[in-house]
Each structure stands twice: as C-alpha cells, then as structure tokens.
Amino acid sequence: MIWVLRRWVIAPVVVALAGLVWFTLPIWLIGAAAVSPIVPGRLRPLRVMWVAIVYLTCEALLLVVMLGLWIASGFGWRLRTPYFEGIHYDLVQGTMWVFFREARRVLRLRIESEGPTPAAYPGRPIVVCCRHAGPGDSFVLIHTLMAWYDREPRVVLKDTLAWDPMIDVVLNRIPARFITPNPATGADLEAQIAELASGLDENDAFVIFPEGGNFTPRRRQRAIDRLRRLGMERMAQRAEQMTHVLAPRPGGLLAALDAAPGADVVMVAHTGLDHLVSVGDIWRELPMDKRIVMRWWQVPHDEIPVGREERIDWLFTWWERIDTWIDENRPVDLPTGRS
Incomplete structure (x- = not known):
C-alpha cells in the first residue's frame, strides 16, 4: 500500500x-x-x-x-x-x-568526462560500476550515459529513492530495480539483479554501485569490520589501504556478469561531490562553483576473470586503482567570476 x-x-x-x-x-x-x-x-x-x-x-x-x-x-x-x-x-x-x-x-558546475569515447563501445552492452559518493552522483552518471554515451540505463537504486514520486513512477516503467540494502536474504537480491541484467542489447547499460551506499568515514570502517567478521582478513587489510572508497560488495556485480556474459565492464570514478557528506556540507558548498571530473575505464569482456574468487580479487584491484585516481585528482574550485 x-x-x-x-x-x-x-x-x-x-x-x-x-x-x-x-x-x-x-x-x-x-x-x-x-x-x-x-x-x-x-x-x-x-x-x-x-x-x-x-x-x-x-x-x-x-x-x-x-x-x-x-x-x-x-x-x-x-x-x-x-x-x-x-x-x-x-x-x-x-x-x-x-x-x-x-x-x-x-x-557554475562543470562536468568533464575522461577516458574512452562513446565509439569505444559499438554494438556492445556494458555493465557500469561506479563509486558512490556525494549527493546526486547517480544522476550525473545517468545523465552522462544517456547524453554522451547514448545508452538506455538499467539502474539498481536504494528503495528510499522511491519516495521521490517522479523517480518512483518512471523507474517502474523502464527496466530498473529498487533494492533494500542489507536484506535478510542476499540470494534473493542477487537474483533480482541477475534478472535485470539479463537480455542486455547493444544500446543498454546496466548500472550498479558495488559499494552499496555513499562513502562516509563511518561506513568505510563498518565495511572493513564486516569483512573481518566474515573472516576475510586479507580483504579487510586491502580495504584499510583505500581511503576514498568503501570496500566493494561483489555479490551484485558477480550476478550481473553471470547474467550478461557478453558485456564489457566500464569502471567509473569521479571527484567533486565526494566531500559533501552531511546536509551542512551541502549547504556550505552551494553554489558549488566546482569542476566534477568523471573517469571511465573500459574492460573488454574477454579480459574479465571467469572464477568467482578471481573476479572478487579483480574488483578489489580496480577499486584500489580508483582510490589512487581519486587521491591524485582532488576537486578544485573554479576561478571566481560571473555565473
């Protein structure tokens, strides 16, 4: 109801x-x-x-x-x-x-994209994995996919976003899924993701945020603690070395890759919104007068590992690369001037 x-x-x-x-x-x-x-x-x-x-x-x-x-x-x-x-x-x-x-x-918000051009993905479905940090980064990503890459995105979003009536109505009329974070039955969540990622064609883009939520220092520590509770000490140690991203949760991505075996993977990092955590941060930074940079990396499907453990290690390696890129590309203010 x-x-x-x-x-x-x-x-x-x-x-x-x-x-x-x-x-x-x-x-x-x-x-x-x-x-x-x-x-x-x-x-x-x-x-x-x-x-x-x-x-x-x-x-x-x-x-x-x-x-x-x-x-x-x-x-x-x-x-x-x-x-x-x-x-x-x-x-x-x-x-x-x-x-x-x-x-x-x-x-005065400038959005720039770096990496492969749209011509790099001709006639090929893609699975897009993006870091999640700052308000509105999912909107920026979807806007770029549709406007520049000319893709029809299939999106996995938190169920809380369904309280926005526009988002609720439109995403219930196109391929999309609202999910509940940390559900009691993870297998059911992965089954929903696999269903959404099935049947991708050449102009589709399946979009997922492997971290499961926006980056905050507290969530970062919780993700590390969770890995330790699960007995994944090596992964926890790797997550501690990443200071700008959360440890990725691989289940959803692995389900998507199994459901779309012919798809390339596109990894996406961005800077410019990640320092906006609280409502106070957002108010202090608006009007932004910022430059948002989005970095795209294409991974051809034949370069994606096959085994589950190999894919998890591969995802963590990419997240370490994204963390390094963010550290080297911290956001900068635009020069003061007329709007």
Missing part, C-alpha cells in the same frame, strides 16, 4: 506545490534576495532556490506527462511495451538535459 501513498498522495502534492511556488514566485525572490547579503557565498539563497524550483517544476511536469501516458497506454495496459519504454527514456533524457543545463549555468 506504500506505492498508493507515493503515487496518489505525494505525487499530487508535488504538482500542487510546484503550481503554488510559481504563483507566489515574487515573494520567494524578494525573500531570497533580502537574505543573500547576510549569507556567505555570492547570491547563494537565490541560486539554490532557483535550482530547487527548476527541479520541482521538472518533477511536476514529468508527473503530469506520465499520467497522460498512463491513460494513453490503456490505463497502463501497454506501458511495458518497447514503444512506451522508449518514450519514457526520451522523457528522462530531456528532463535531465534541462535540469543539468540550468544547474551548470546557475551553480
């Missing part, structure tokens, strides 16, 4: 709130302008408020459009057909293009 609350109560509230915000926009602008001189950062309240309004507006408009698509599909009868799935992917890509265009302009 929780989905009824999200879609029939929270979603209409979001749409109504967006309308109310635009109706009362002059009041919000005057209030934000009044407090800007006493808040650190150049016009911080105005810039943050505008990005929040853009996101709320995108969410409300997308919810209304998706309601229309639900009706047009025969009240949900044909929503899972390739035609309507394609429409939803186009909607997501268009919405993210609008939002990131405004976020880059207003927050």
Whole structure:
C-alpha cells in the first residue's frame, strides 16, 4: 500500500506545490534576495532556490506527462511495451538535459568526462560500476550515459529513492530495480539483479554501485569490520589501504556478469561531490562553483576473470586503482567570476 501513498498522495502534492511556488514566485525572490547579503557565498539563497524550483517544476511536469501516458497506454495496459519504454527514456533524457543545463549555468558546475569515447563501445552492452559518493552522483552518471554515451540505463537504486514520486513512477516503467540494502536474504537480491541484467542489447547499460551506499568515514570502517567478521582478513587489510572508497560488495556485480556474459565492464570514478557528506556540507558548498571530473575505464569482456574468487580479487584491484585516481585528482574550485 506504500506505492498508493507515493503515487496518489505525494505525487499530487508535488504538482500542487510546484503550481503554488510559481504563483507566489515574487515573494520567494524578494525573500531570497533580502537574505543573500547576510549569507556567505555570492547570491547563494537565490541560486539554490532557483535550482530547487527548476527541479520541482521538472518533477511536476514529468508527473503530469506520465499520467497522460498512463491513460494513453490503456490505463497502463501497454506501458511495458518497447514503444512506451522508449518514450519514457526520451522523457528522462530531456528532463535531465534541462535540469543539468540550468544547474551548470546557475551553480557554475562543470562536468568533464575522461577516458574512452562513446565509439569505444559499438554494438556492445556494458555493465557500469561506479563509486558512490556525494549527493546526486547517480544522476550525473545517468545523465552522462544517456547524453554522451547514448545508452538506455538499467539502474539498481536504494528503495528510499522511491519516495521521490517522479523517480518512483518512471523507474517502474523502464527496466530498473529498487533494492533494500542489507536484506535478510542476499540470494534473493542477487537474483533480482541477475534478472535485470539479463537480455542486455547493444544500446543498454546496466548500472550498479558495488559499494552499496555513499562513502562516509563511518561506513568505510563498518565495511572493513564486516569483512573481518566474515573472516576475510586479507580483504579487510586491502580495504584499510583505500581511503576514498568503501570496500566493494561483489555479490551484485558477480550476478550481473553471470547474467550478461557478453558485456564489457566500464569502471567509473569521479571527484567533486565526494566531500559533501552531511546536509551542512551541502549547504556550505552551494553554489558549488566546482569542476566534477568523471573517469571511465573500459574492460573488454574477454579480459574479465571467469572464477568467482578471481573476479572478487579483480574488483578489489580496480577499486584500489580508483582510490589512487581519486587521491591524485582532488576537486578544485573554479576561478571566481560571473555565473
């Protein structure tokens, strides 16, 4: 019954709130302008408020459009057909293009990609493994995959993100999975991941975050302690040497690789959001005036180890490489200037 609350109560509230915000926009602008001189950062309240309004507006408009698509599909009868799935992917890509265009302009946020170009993956499905750190890194990754790599992502996300009605509705209409971290039955979780990764074609990208959560020092230590409880002392010692990432949990990735044996693997690291841990961090750093760098490495499927233990060691080796890259590419502020 929780989905009824999200879609029939929270979603209409979001749409109504967006309308109310635009109706009362002059009041919000005057209030934000009044407090800007006493808040650190150049016009911080105005810039943050505008990005929040853009996101709320995108969410409300997308919810209304998706309601229309639900009706047009025969009240949900044909929503899972390739035609309507394609429409939803186009909607997501268009919405993210609008939002990131405004976020880059207003927050002076520069996103750069390094590594193989889209031409490096012709006609080949990919499994994308990304480190998880900072708010919104999954959105940046999906936006890059769709806009630059022209891929249709299949995403594994935490179930808490389903409380955002836009995310809830759209990801229940395209191949995706909301999962509960640390479930009682890990085998069932791996089975869900394997099902989602099955049948990838040449324009698909299966996306997974092997760490299972955003990096924080406390989570890093918990991951190390967990390895020791499981009797994996060698892996725990390797995890202690990695200071910028969590020890990866290999189960989900191994299930995906077994379900998509012909896929290449793409490892992704990024810097620029990793130092944002608490709500206070996020507020102090906004407007960001930052450069986010995403580094991509392609691993052809014939270079991926076959055995389970060999694959776990291979994943840890890659995570050590990512940790080193992050240490060598710490985020820097952009030069002060006009937005």
